[in-house]
Amino acid sequence: MKIAIQPSKVILVLTALFMAQYSFSQDYRFGKVSKEEVQQKVHPTDSSANAAILYREMITEFDYNQTEGFYITTEVFERVKIYNKEGFDWATKNVNLYQGSGGAKEEISNLKGYTYYLEDGKVKDQRLKNDGIFEEEMSKFYEQTRFTMPNLSEGCVIEYRYMIKSPYVSNIDAYRFQERIPIEKVSLKFTAPEYLNYKTHQKGWIPFSIATDGNERRMSFRTTRQPRRGEAIPVSETAEVTYRQNIYKVDIEDVPALKQEAFAGNIDNYASSLKFELAYTDYPGSTITTYSTTWDAVSKSIYDSQGFGAELDRSNYFDKDIDALLAGVTNEDEKMFRIFDYVKKKMNWNGFFGYYADEGTKDAYKSGAGNIADINLMLVAMLRYAGLNANPILVSSKSNGIPLFPTRNGFNYVIAGVEKNNTVILLDATNKKGNINILEPEILNWQGRMVRPNGSSTWVSLYPSVHATESAMINVDLHDDLSANGTFKSRYTGHYALSFRNKFTDVNKEETQKLLEKDKAEVEISAIEFENLKNDYEPLKLTYDFESFDAVEEVGGKLYFSPMMFLAIQENPFKLEQRQYPIDFSFPLKDRYLISITIPEGYQVESLPEDIAFGLGQDAGEFRYVISNTGNKIQLSVEFAINQPFLSAEFYPNLKKFYQLLIEKETEKVVLTKA
Secondary structure, X not given: OOOOOOHHHHHHHHOOOXXXXXXXXXXXXXXXXXXXXXXXXXOOOOOOOOEEEEEEEEEEEEEEEOOOEEEEEEEEEEEEEEOOHHHHHHHEEEEEEEEOHHHOEOEEEXXXXXXXXXXXXXXXXXXXXXXXXXXXXXXXXXXXXXXXXXXXXXXXXXXXXXXXXXOOOOEOOOEEOOOOOOEEEEEEEEEEEOOEEEEEEEEOOOOOOOEEEEEEEEEEEEEEEOOOOOOOOOEEEEEEEEEEEEEEEEEEEEEOOOOOOOOOOOHHHHOOEEEEEEEEEOOOOOOOEEOOOOHHHHHHHHHOOOOOHHHHOOOOOOHHHHHHHOOOOOOHHHHHHHHHHHHHHHOEEOOOOOOOOOOOHHHHHHHOEEOHHHHHHHHHHHHHHOOOOEEEEEEOOOOOOOOOOOOHHHOOEEEEEEEEOOEEEEEXXXXXXXXXXXXXXXXXXXXXXXXXXXXXXXXXXXXXOOOEEEEEEEEEEEOOOOOEEEEEEEEEOHHHHHHHHHHHOOOOHHHHHHHHHOOOOOEEEEEEEEEOOOOOOOOEEEEEEEEEOOOEEEEOOEEEEOOOHHHOOOOOOOOOOOOOOOEEOOOOEEEEEEEEEEOOOOEEXXXXXXXXXXXXXXXXXXXXXXXXXXXXXXXXXXXEEEOOOEEOHHHHHHHHHHHHHHHHHHOOOEEEEEO
């Protein structure tokens, strides 16, 4: 939750400040799009770019009035080049506006935009109209203004500008300097009065410097004093205040795009950006008020809030139901399981994130629906009622980013944790297909902050300690017509099982077949059977028959085939020469394949791939390949494991090589000759 500084204290010190006008000059002027910009076919340094930000400017200044207190205005101006249809997404902009309690809210104004295009060799434009602007309530605390630029075409240039007014001077959104498309020039100017002191936090791998400066600002304001002797009514007077402004500037050119790659999580977390954190306020004639804080202080303030800790103390709306549910049960694990399963089945998530209860746990329980906090704070309360050592764990989803310094905005999610035998068991009852210690990958984001009733808090790892496993047995018959058929039987646990349940539950047979055949080339699958698809607490099993029409290749009378068949990884997911951000597998994983192949009658093995075993280093991963031949049977055992789900960017060269070696081995051929 964001915090607004109340005006009363400031009125006593300065009365009314910061209403002066601010002027600035730009290298790019709004409405001055050149013909050359519209004519440009590809980006000069990134030919793969579907779009590029030609210019981004952000100007933040502080103003004040006696009604609202301090508030911030941020002017945003962007000019974007659209190269092709795939770049049309960059013509839609979403602006999230925080709506706090007590009427304090963020607002957007002065929204203007144009699309520029060529017609008969001349630059034409079309204005953004009201039918392209949409407002939507995202949650109790956020509204979104979304606009889509008109008359889009390949090669067009769009530009827009708007102003955000916010009373939340202690919680300022980060300024982004990098996107998934190139940025040719980005400029930030942040001007704050001397009475508000900010720390700066830089993020990302693009280096940039912050130029600091300052100047004096003078402002006239009016006050009203009580009448003196001989005066009948209060008197308005004009006074002046001179104060210093601290100015921060960032100017960067030729910012490369963030490149999406496999196992990157949310790469926006690694975009270069700058965050301003209010450290303290120091008004004349007043003591310093400190705002920089610790994670313990943040956690305690959240816990003490009405929409959080107070919800954990209520039990009168569920006590009878839980008493009946746990009648005769003495085992703590069984109590935890029953309560978790009960809340999962009874409650429906309404799609809203947040760590504060929205409906309130009591009303949510009655209606059977609520936001993340309504459901999981209710779960914690029930677990405590049953005598378990349960506490809420504050989490930031991957889309929300990784919190780098203490702030309430660092979290947007809450789950339940049960402390037992020096471990913490993780529970999220909003996920209908979830399991104990099995969280959705979206919230497997480093670590969460567990908060206890006594006000203490601690970091808790969100990564599973147990591997998700796939154990498969494949029997294959090869034929001299170059086809192959066989059976596939596999068992999945952990996040593998969750992934299959998310993908295949309530999917018809035809769509299931299409999904299983995807990326398997000329393979037809039939006789598909799932076991425990809807039983979240047991390993999931899958069996099917398959027929492959391109498994074997004949060259010079010899047969060549990969014994891994359609299970072999064909392409290295890691393609970049260098990678500046970490590798995120989300969870540790382990795959094991036992493959038995019957070769065609009249053929014999001429050569087999060699056995091999290698590791990723620091016990981060391993690969093992063992193959043998007896008579007309080929037996293959393949094991692959990633033991550390989160690897730093320094691991990237080794990981890329690891996968390359793995692919070379998995695609290596067995050679058969006629007997």
